Amino acid sequence: MESIVSKVLDKVDIQILDILQKQAHVSNAEIARRVNLSSPAVHTRIKRLENEGYINRQVAILNPEKLGFDLLCFVFISSNIHHAEKLDILEEAFRQMPEVLECHCLTGEYDYLLKVANKDRKDLQSFIRKLNKLGITKIQTSLGLREIKYSNVLPILDEEIE
Amino acid sequence: MESIVSKVLDKVDIQILDILQKQAHVSNAEIARRVNLSSPAVHTRIKRLENEGYINRQVAILNPEKLGFDLLCFVFISSNIHHAEKLDILEEAFRQMPEVLECHCLTGEYDYLLKVANKDRKDLQSFIRKLNKLGITKIQTSLGLREIKYSNVLPILDEEIE
DNA sequence: GCTGAAAGTATAAATTC
DNA sequence: GAATTTATACTTTCAGC
Numbered sequence: 001m002e003s004i005v006s007k008v009l010d011k012v013d014i015q016i017l018d019i020l021q022k023q024a025h026v027s028n029a030e031i032a033r034r035v036n037l038s039s040p041a042v043h044t045r046i047k048r049l050e051n052e053g054y055i056n057r058q059v060a061i062l063n064p065e066k067l068g069f070d071l072l073c074f075v076f077i078s079s080n081i082h083h084a085e086k087l088d089i090l091e092e093a094f095r096q097m098p099e100v101l102e103c104h105c106l107t108g109e110y111d112y113l114l115k116v117a118n119k120d121r122k123d124l125q126s127f128i129r130k131l132n133k134l135g136i137t138k139i140q141t142s143l144g145l146r147e148i149k150y151s152n153v154l155p156i157l158d159e160e161i162e
Numbered sequence: 163m164e165s166i167v168s169k170v171l172d173k174v175d176i177q178i179l180d181i182l183q184k185q186a187h188v189s190n191a192e193i194a195r196r197v198n199l200s201s202p203a204v205h206t207r208i209k210r211l212e213n214e215g216y217i218n219r220q221v222a223i224l225n226p227e228k229l230g231f232d233l234l235c236f237v238f239i240s241s242n243i244h245h246a247e248k249l250d251i252l253e254e255a256f257r258q259m260p261e262v263l264e265c266h267c268l269t270g271e272y273d274y275l276l277k278v279a280n281k282d283r284k285d286l287q288s289f290i291r292k293l294n295k296l297g298i299t300k301i302q303t304s305l306g307l308r309e310i311k312y313s314n315v316l317p318i319l320d321e322e323i324e
Numbered sequence: 325g326c327t328g329a330a331a332g333t334a335t336a337a338a339t340t341c
Numbered sequence: 342g343a344a345t346t347t348a349t350a351c352t353t354t355c356a357g358c
Contacts, residue, residue: 017222017224017229020221020222020224021221021222021223021224022221023219023220023221024186024187024220024221024222025186025220027351027352027353028352028353028354029351029352029353037325037326038325038326038327039352039353039354040325040326040327040353040354040355041325041326043352043353043354044325044354052228053225053228054224054225054228054229055222055223055224055225056222056223056224056225057185057222057223058185058186058187058220058221058222058223059182059183059184059185059186059220059221059223059314059315060179060182060183060186060217060218060219060220061183061217061218061219061220061221061314062179062182062183062216062217062218062314062316062318063215063216063217063218064316066214066215066216067179067216067316067318069316072266074266074268074275091310094310094311095310095311098315098317099317100311101311101313101314101315101316102311102312102313103309103310103311104234104236104306104307104308104309104310105306105307105308105309105310106236106304106305106306106307107304107305107307108302108304108305110304112310113236113304117316117317140270142268142269142270142272142275143268143269143270144266144267144268145266145267145268145269146266146267147265147266147267148253148256148257148265148266148267148274149256149257149262149263149264149265150264151263151264152221152223152224152263152314153221153260153263154224154226154229154231154263154279155260155261155279156224156229189332189333189334190333190334190335191332191333191334199344199345200344200345200346201333201334201335202334202335202336202344202345202346203343203344203345205334205335206335206343206344209335
């Protein structure tokens with residue numbers, strides 16, 4: 001059975017995407033060597049992959065501890081709001097808050113899961129206050145004690161899936 | 163009150179880090195223009211920031227939906243294991259699983275929070291089976307219904323903190 | 325897709341502040 | 342000590358095939 005992906009992306013595209021999602025700064029010449037292609041061919045493919053939306057963005061992952069972000073929290077929110085427009089406003093507020101790194105709408109007991117980076121307890125408190133001002137009252141906050149794994153790498157290589 | 167950060171990083175370093183954590187592919191010349199410095203000066207600073215561990219890595223963020231990862235899950239785990247060595251083995255197993263994007267040790271009801279990318283229900287089931295084989299029985303899985311925000315950007319610019 | 329050349333970029337060296 | 346300018350190597354990008 002062929003997956004949807006293989007209809008538009010060939011094996012080389014997948015290889016290129018996998019190299020880039022692990023190390024974005026690898027040169028086209030080096031990628032070309034690894035996938036047995038010329039460097040202009042690799043360049044053309046990367047541009048195509050960007051234009052077609054397979055690559056969202058290229059970023060540097062900073063070290064949170066070295067930059068003073070000692071307090072990573074996971075905040076579980078029940079909104080109790082069921083008016084679509086008000087939910088839009090709430091979600092836009094989450095997007096605008098710089099300390100909110102991630103926000104997901106979830107199934108289960110809580111409606112939203114937020115990943116929040118704060119420098120200290122004072123910052124965390126002011127963040128919780130912001131949530132309260134938005135009318136959010138049912139909040140459960142879990143502190144991140146230790147990061148076991150933090151990756152952006154999607155398992156797109158077939159070999160990786162057992 | 164001066165923060166610990168400002169003793170080793172000046173304002174320009176922070177500006178450079180902020181540009182890179184948002185767009186890693188910006189050229190040194192363009193960064194130089196934005197921070198009013200020459201491009202070799204920017205280059206030297208970036209190398210220093212890398213060597214001193216402020217920049218962990220540079221990566222391309224791929225589009226999970228376009229690559230067939232329709233099933234993002236958050237898995238909450240209570241290990242019931244209190245033997246340090248066995249926990250190490252468990253955590254190493256999480257690190258090795260390609261579908262586990264993130265794993266955090268948490269305070270609260272559950273010991274671990276995992277962010278897991280699967281293509282479909284079949285993959286999710288085989289993932290849950292892998293957890294069971296590791297001796298994990300208390301699992302609560304929440305499905306990610308919608309991504310409201312997904313960012314790596316730490317709020318390191320003073321202007322961003324209200 | 326390739327080769328090869330042009331334009332742009334990163335890095336090193338020498339120099340100034 | 343950290344910046345700048347100048348010089349060189351490397352990379353990307355655009356032709357022509």
